[in-house]
Amino acid sequence: DGGITQSPKYLFRKEGQNVTLSCEQNLNHDAMYWYRQDPGQGLRLIYYSQIVNDFQKGDIAEGYSVSREKKESFPLTVTSAQKNPTAFYLCASSFRGTVQETQYFGPGTRLLVL
């Protein structure tokens, strides 16, 4: 089945710890995105990537880092510099990355701070 997978479904972070959220897609899409969703707020873009080995900051990139070494994979690291990391993290992909395209989402990862 084609689609986007994210793991883990739930993740707990201790103070001062970096954690990495996985996102994999087998849709052969060029573009991939990371969003954060908080209660009472719309989806906010953290990072996006149009092509392997290239990525751009979104609106709230501070405290996060990404890599795009393979077309299928776009992991997100939440660093200790992110002071309020508790949120629902959604990874998405689209065919080429233009705004006319549908974005397909993974099931999300819920990150909680201990």
Place this chain on the structure above:
Amino acid sequence: RKEVEQDPGPFNVPEGATVAFNCTYSNSASQSFFWYRQDCRKEPKLLMSVYSSGNEDGRFTAQLNRASQYISLLIRDSKLSDSATYLCVVNEDAGNNRKLIWGLGTSLGVNP
């Protein structure tokens, strides 16, 4: 003014009812518009794109009003399974090919 505004609801309607949501956007240069559906604690999924001439998909009809800068979603013959949050999505600027602005969503509950 927020870039994309939606009435958060909740809208509670009986099965079989017709319900309509509006979404206003602030950037007159926006070119792409979508409605996504998000079930509780799940990921968003595309419901339909919104075209200038309006478009229909079964019980769902989407309209765009550029003069007043809003899009609408009409759901006819509501089903229990239509209960969800409906997200309005607009591209930020005609010159920016990669940025979408997401509304906070309108919550719909369909009751038996």
